[in-house]
Each structure stands twice: as C-alpha cells, then as structure tokens.
Amino acid sequence: MTGGGAFERRAGLLHCGPCPLDAIAEEHGTPLYVYSGAHVLARLRALREAFRPLDPLVAYSAKANSSMAVLGLLARSGAGADVVSGGELFRCLRAGVPPERIVFAGVGKTAREMEEGLDADIMSFHVESAAEMALLASVARRVGKPARVAVRVNPGVRSPTHEYTRTGHATAKFGVAPPEAAEMYRSACADGFLEPVGVCVHIGSQVREVRPFVDALKTALAVAERCRRDAGVQLRYVDIGGGFAVADADGAELDLAQLGGEVSSLMAGRSLSLVVEPGRSLVAAAGVLLTRALYVKRSGDKTFVVVDAGMTDFLRPSYYGAAHPIEFVDPAGQGAPARVDVVGPVCESGDFLAKDRLLRLPRPGALLCVGAAGAYGFAMASNYNSRPRPAEVMVHQGVARLVRTREGYEDLLRGETTWPPAKQ
Ligand code: LLP
Numbered sequence: 001m002t003g004g005g006a007f008e009r010r011a012g013l014l015h016c017g018p019c020p021l022d023a024i025a026e027e028h029g030t031p032l033y034v035y036s037g038a039h040v041l042a043r044l045r046a047l048r049e050a051f052r053p054l055d056p057l058v059a060y061s062a063k064a065n066s067s068m069a070v071l072g073l074l075a076r077s078g079a080g081a082d083v084v085s086g087g088e089l090f091r092c093l094r095a096g097v098p099p100e101r102i103v104f105a106g107v108g109k110t111a112r113e114m115e116e117g118l119d120a121d122i123m124s125f126h127v128e129s130a131a132e133m134a135l136l137a138s139v140a141r142r143v144g145k146p147a148r149v150a151v152r153v154n155p156g157v158r159s160p161t162h163e164y165t166r167t168g169h170a171t172a173k174f175g176v177a178p179p180e181a182a183e184m185y186r187s188a189c190a191d192g193f194l195e196p197v198g199v200c201v202h203i204g205s206q207v208r209e210v211r212p213f214v215d216a217l218k219t220a221l222a223v224a225e226r227c228r229r230d231a232g233v234q235l236r237y238v239d240i241g242g243g244f245a246v247a248d249a250d251g252a253e254l255d256l257a258q259l260g261g262e263v264s265s266l267m268a269g270r271s272l273s274l275v276v277e278p279g280r281s282l283v284a285a286a287g288v289l290l291t292r293a294l295y296v297k298r299s300g301d302k303t304f305v306v307v308d309a310g311m312t313d314f315l316r317p318s319y320y321g322a323a324h325p326i327e328f329v330d331p332a333g334q335g336a337p338a339r340v341d342v343v344g345p346v347c348e349s350g351d352f353l354a355k356d357r358l359l360r361l362p363r364p365g366a367l368l369c370v371g372a373a374g375a376y377g378f379a380m381a382s383n384y385n386s387r388p389r390p391a392e393v394m395v396h397q398g399v400a401r402l403v404r405t406r407e408g409y410e411d412l413l414r415g416e417t418t419w420p421p422a423k424q
Contacts, residue, residue: 021288031289034395047282056274062084063279080097100123102123104124105277165205200240206245220238236272253281308345316376328360338359342359
C-alpha cells in the first residue's frame with residue numbers, strides 16, 4: 001500500500017501501526033479519514049535530514065491538512081506553518097504553532113487578515129503585489145506595529161505538473177517578476193512600517209524534478225542580492241516554497257537528497273537562512289480514506305462500484321484527474337476482478353474516486369481504502385448535496401483516536417434561518 005510503511009497488511013488485513021483498519025471503521029463509521037502520526041513525523045525527519053546542513057525552518061503548508069491533530073503534532077516537533085487565510089492562522093495558533101514560525105502567504109489577503117497577523121506578531125507576510133504591500137503598510141501604521149515582509153517572486157519557471165497546481169510561470173496569478181520585486185524592496189525600505197526580511201518563491205505542487213526548484217532559487221537569490229546592492233538591506237531568509245512530489249501513479253517522488261545538496265551549495269557563503277513549505281510531502285502518504293461499497297451496478301457495458309464516499313469527501317480524482325490507489329482492507333471473500341469505475345453518491349457524473357480500475361467486485365459492505373489521501377483530502381471536503389463531512393482518526397503511539405467527529409445534520413444548518421425566521 002502506498003504509504004511507505006504507514007499502512008501495512010498483517011495476516012492479509014490492512015493496519016495502521018498496530019490498529020486494524022476494519023476495527024477503526026467499525027467504531028467510527030465511514031467515510032473516514034485515518035492518519036498515521038508516526039508517518040507524519042518520519043516524513044518531517046526525512047525532510048530535515050535532506051536539508052540538514054542548512055537547518056531550515058519547516059513551515060508546514062497548513063492547507064494540505066489542517067486537522068488540529070496534525071498541526072499540533074507538527075508544532076510540538078518544532079515545525080512552523082505557512083498559512084493562507086485568517087482561518088488557517090487561527091487554527092495554527094490554537095494548535096500551538098509559535099507565531100514567530102508562521103509565514104502568511106496568498107494573493108488576496110484582506111486588511112482584517114493582515115491585522116490578525118500583526119496582532120499575533122507572525123514571522124512575516126509573503127506579499128504578492130505592490131498594491132498588497134501598500135495596504136499592509138497602511139494597516140501596520142494604523143495598528144502601530146511594523147510588518148515584516150518577504151516578496152514572493154515569480155521566477156518564470158514552468159514546473160512539470162498539473163496546470164491547476166503550477167504557480168511559477170510568468171502568467172500565473174502568483175508573485176511578481178524580479179524587476180518589480182526589486183522596486184517593492186526599495187519602497188519597503190523607505191517605509192518605516194515595513195521591514196523586508198526575506199524573499200520567497202513557490203513553483204507549484206507535486207513537482208518531481210529538481211531543476212525547476214534550483215532555477216527558482218537562483219532567481220530568488222539574485223533578487224536578494226539586488227536588494228542588498230540597491231537598497232542596502234541584507235535579507236534574513238530565502239523561502240523555496242513547497243511542492244516536493246510524492247510517489248504516485250505517474251512517477252517517483254522528488255529526490256529530496258539531491259535537492260537538499262543543490263540548495264546547500266547554492267546557499268553556501270550567503271548570510272541567508274532557509275525556509276521550506278512542504279505540505280503534501282509530509283502528510284499525503286500518512287492518510288487514507290476508508291469507504292464502504294454500497295452497490296455494484298451495470299449501465300451499458302460499464303460496471304460501477306458505488307461507495308459511500310464521493311467528491312465531497314475526496315475531490316482530487318474529480319478535480320485533477322488524480323489516480324489514487326484503492327484496495328480492500330480485507331481482500332478475502334471479494335468477487336471476480338472487473339474493470340470498474342468507483343463512484344460516489346453525489347449527483348454529478350464527475351463524482352468518482354477512480355475510473356477504469358481493475359478491482360475485484362466487492363461484496364456489499366466491503367471496506368475499501370483510498371491511499372495517499374492525507375494531503376488535500378479532508379481539507380478540500382465540502383457539504384455539497386448536504387453531505388456531512390467525514391470523521392478523522394489519528395493513530396499515534398499505538399492508539400487510534402478520534403480527532404474530529406463526523407458532522408451531523410444539525411452542523412449543516414448552523415447559522416442558517418428559514419424564511420420567515422422561526423419564532424424563538
Ligand atoms: N507554499 C505555497 C505558497 C503553496 O501555495 C503551496 C500549495 C505549498 C507551499 C504546499 O505545496 P505542497 O508541498 O503541498 O505541494 N489541492 C492541490 C494542491 C494545491 C497546492 C496549493 N499550494 C492538490 O490536491 O494537488
């Protein structure tokens with residue numbers, strides 16, 4: 001099973017650590033996300049090892065999996081966070097991420113979110129346009145606290161990944177071109193309420209090759225150098241973003257050791273520290289989605305396996321065409337192999353977990369396990385079709401613990417009124 005040891009078979013039955021997945025599903029119902037805490041920590045250690053000589057700040061990209069259990073575990077292990085909204089900032093602070101290890105990214109920060117970041121005294125704001133920087137300066141002035149800033153440079157690198165998750169090319173909405181970045185540092189230096197502290201890039205997600213990261217870093221380093229020359233300001237850090245690919249149906253994982261080596265040699269002799277923003281690479285293989293087979297159905301020459309999880313629970317197959325492994329938790333007693341689409345209950349033809357997959361036909365109620373679902377799984381779940389979002393369990397130190405209860409129907413109505421409003 002994809003997961004590099006997080007999920008393994010014992011006597012034919014899939015387990016997370018010592019805990020059998022069928023027992024966890026029995027207790028907490030399906031659809032259900034299950035995470036391995038040990039695996040998240042192992043990935044964090046491996047990442048640190050790859051960049052060891054640089055001792056980077058690992059600012060975990062909270063958007064990949066913002067479960068409080070995951071955030072808390074990483075915070076206790078010394079990780080910081082990359083947040084992109086006031087909501088993520090709130091979560092990370094509550095989970096115990098120290099504010100001095102939080103960077104605030106995103107192209108559309110509001111004045112209110114900026115104020116929240118300033119109130120918390122976060123490490124820095126990663127600004128993505130001159131207009132955003134001007135607003136940040138005015139909010140900082142009003143609050144009476146200077147804002148530490150890093151400009152997100154668009155390095156003009158076309159990373160080989162899905163077009164929706166590619167962010168470093170010149171026509172992307174992210175970052176600014178190097179000449180504009182230089183201009184922004186000049187004006188930041190002239191503003192008493194902006195303190196330039198870093199430079200950042202992020203070229204996309206699930207990037208398998210080292211080359212685009214190296215090219216982007218070279219551009220960022222050139223911008224930092226120009227900032228020193230033109231504005232006389234020595235920046236403190238360079239942030240190379242996240243996007244480190246994990247192994248999937250399309251290929252192997254990014255060679256982190258090679259990336260670490262190349263980054264180290266490029267940074268040698270510069271007075272800059274390193275920040276990395278991994279999301280997927282820390283949590284993807286640490287999570288699975290458990291779902292039960294409801295029906296087998298034939299339409300024309302197609303066979304559908306209808307399960308109780310759909311695009312509202314796990315959007316990646318529908319939205320990116322992502323191919324995630326699907327296996328039986330207990331393969332014993334299942335039917336003959338067939339070419340099937342695994343589909344959910346949502347009223348959309350685009351609602352599927354897998355297409356044209358060779359799978360044994362499940363007996364009713366059979367438990368299936370969707371792999372590599374720890375990143376951008378629950379985080380992208382929705383209530384479409386008025387479907388309550390799944391529960392989440394974390395297995396850590398030998399114990400399976402419910403870390404988020406399943407939503408109920410009352411949760412679906414929270415904050416709503418009928419018209420006319422019901423009498424109190
Ligand atoms: N830093 C920044 C500025 C980002 O925008 C992102 C991801 C990351 C770090 C973390 O990237 P990662 O290491 O997780 O690849 N929903 C998509 C992925 C969108 C990624 C958005 N930004 C998916 O399911 O593939």
